[in-house]
Amino acid sequence: MATDSNSRLPIIDISPLLVKCDDPNMKEDTGVVEVVRKLDRACRDVGFFYVTGHGISESFMKKVKEMSHQFFELPYAEKLKIKITPAAGYRGYQRMGLNLTGGKQDFHEAIDCYKEFEQGKYGETGKAMEGPNQWPENPQEYKELMDKYIKLCIDLSRNILRGISLAFGGSPYEFEGKLVGDPFWIMRIIGYPGVNQENVIGCGAHTDYGLLSLINQDDDKTALQVKNLAGDWISVTPIPGSFVCNIGDMLKVLSNGVYESTLHRVINNSPRYRVCVGFFYEINFDAMAEPLDIFKEKYPGDERSQLSKRVVYGEHLVNKLQTTFANLMEHN
Template sequence: MQDPNGTERVATQLHQACRDVGFFYIQGHGMSGSVSNGVRQEARRWFNMPAHVKEQIALNPHTAFRGYQQLGANVTRYDGGFQRDWHEAIDLYKEEADASASPVHGQNQWPSHSPAFEAVLRQYISGCLSIGQAVMRGIAQGLGLQDDFFESKAGGLTNAESSYWVTRVIHYPPLQEGKQESGGAAVKGSSEAAAGGEIDRAVQLSCGEHTDYGLLTIVNQDPDIPALQVKNARGEWITAAPIPGTFVCNIGDMMRVYTNGAYTPTLHRVVNADPSRSRVSVPFFYETAFDAEVAPVAALLKDNKQPMFNPVIYGRHLESKVLSNFELGGSAAAAAV
């Protein structure tokens, strides 16, 4: 039998975390270690394969921006330019049959030449869909809404069947002082970044500072390599250190719209300053349906407060971000967040 007091307590904690921090850890999530650890272990083996093998599933516009991208292809943009992120990755999305409806619609390029990796990756995605739905029910309850609000049309049809989910499998090699990457800025300043300081935009990072595009991000990270950093309300960069058995989660841009600014996504970045070890992370992005209209929730507009945000069609918002997130062969193209 469920404990209503326990459920209410968790919902309150989620509300406080989303309102005040934008990041939180979850435990007791129900995913077995054989899946959460196994997907990282298999990913590490896959990223150690020769480049010509990985390039068999290379990402490009003709693959609906799904597949493998080499080191430095993913970029973080800012006013006046971009910086190349020092990681390689595989991007996957919810698969859609009608590829003509969007430049990101299509079928995934699964790492089929590594059957164990593909199998555990599919298990991982299925598990994250269940976790995402459960967490969003807690967030809805914490907001004072029906716990299935986000599964309704008004809440973006955000459920395990309709979510336009995104998964990134990411390998972060060590940042090295003074090393030059092809076509990019020097990989330097990692010590300052690792210490939580502000750094110049020209300094290479594992992943530059950004907020996520959608609803909820679930991060499965190596347990012994602290690299994820979060900018707190005082403007300080704080390490979101791995806690064994947990996932670290954060909210994205669409939660700001739904809550009319009550929840604000938090800037974060990745800095793998360990000189001898690489890091693997498998973030899962639990999102609304692609065609969902995201708008401030009427029930949250108290005291005659007016909406501060115009409605957003999530899929178009995603496209606008995705199509500027890569530099492939010197031309701008994109992939998932």
């Protein structure tokens, strides 16, 4: 499988999958078969891969990052107009050092967005996250741009998961019923200041919460690092026009541990400001994630597959948020 010489992560052209994404017989197409094979291998071996041939233009991906840079360049007082609070459903701007990973402050600022839902829809669990996303007035048209971007990422994530579903040995649509018929999503627009010293932790080592992540990072700065099976940190060199894709905790649970949600971190050793836009595609907020029968049957002897874990996604997410922002009330 092709890999970038610096990062050694798989590069997967998913265009054959997109051509056949609405064909129920897609698994019979030789191009789709090859994409599915590569997705399966990447999910087993490292949990991270580059996605090319995804149909979202490089110029549009770049515009998303450029407008995000413009927001982070605003005066601090201006950014605080959309300040994140528990009362705002953990949505909005978080200042530098507010985010905690492993109990330690991360050196980044961000705008956090989540799928909006009706008040009371998810009962007591969902109450903590109720409310509209907060968008800045500047730059102008930022909200409209990001709304379009979110729709494109939802479609792309759904189609990649059709390929992963085939890799499971299921139909292409395993993720589109009661499990992901009403997918939740998260978007974090993250800014990492330039530094004049090495190894400042922009974001500490963590795994992602949900199913699938699409990372749109600045093309000219290498900061994302992935921990491989050998325990080494691999630098993920940007490939212009690509997404860095990785699987999260929920897919690890569904696959009974056969697919790995991999530790990763961000260290921006560049003196220049770095932007990364992360889109996270999740299962239904109120869905129960547990190992799929096909994995329990297919891999009964696999040591990694003995998770026997059940978790409601929304409870998992709210718990993670309240841990991450444990100091929000005290310092906000």
